[in-house]
Amino acid sequence: MxxxxxWIINAVALLALPYFMQSVRVESFGTALVAALVLGLVNxxxxxxxxxxxxxxxxxxxxxFIFVVNGLMFWxxxxxxxxxxxxxxxSAILAAILYxxxxxxxxxxxxxx
Numbered sequence: 754m755x756x757x758x759x760w761i762i763n764a765v766a767l768l769a770l771p772y773f774m775q776s777v778r779v780e781s782f783g784t785a786l787v788a789a790l791v792l793g794l795v796n797x798x799x800x801x802x803x804x805x806x807x808x809x810x811x812x813x814x815x816x817x818f819i820f821v822v823n824g825l826m827f828w829x830x831x832x833x834x835x836x837x838x839x840x841x842x843x844s845a846i847l848a849a850i851l852y853x854x855x856x857x858x859x860x861x862x863x864x865x866x
Contacts, residue, residue, distance in 0.1 A: 755864070762863060763789040766855035767837075773851055776844035780836035788837040792830045800826055823849040 764785040770777045779785050803822050804811070811818040824846030831839040839845045 758864065759860065760786070760789055760793070762859045763793065763856050766852055766859055767792075769855055770848055770852055774844065774848055776840040777831075777848050778838040784834065784836035788830055788834045791834055792827070795826050795830055820846055820850065823853070827852065 767789050768779050768785040771779055807818055827849040828839055828842055828845035831837050839848055
């Protein structure tokens with residue numbers, strides 16, 4: 754049940770993102786649900802491999818390259834899911850940061866420990 758609630762919270766955070774950034778578009782709640790699911794799967798399956806492959810660059814940039822990896826994952830999901838658009842790679846990096854902040858705030862407010 755907690756996984757389902759977390760998925761809905763992430764979809765709501767994704768749906769709220771266009772109100773903060775003009776370069777992000779989400780057409781409907783259904784689109785936000787699909788995009789949140791795909792984003793969760795990509796972050797679970799592909800992101801660890803990318804983090805391992807980019808470990809030298811991440812160490813050299815003192816961890817800042819992780820923002821680039823997160824933006825890349827966000828941008829890839831926006832290109833995969835119809836109805837979910839991000840207008841550039843820089844916008845994807847900022848949107849990924851804002852999405853994680855919104856998701857964290859909503860999760861901390863709505864989920865019990």
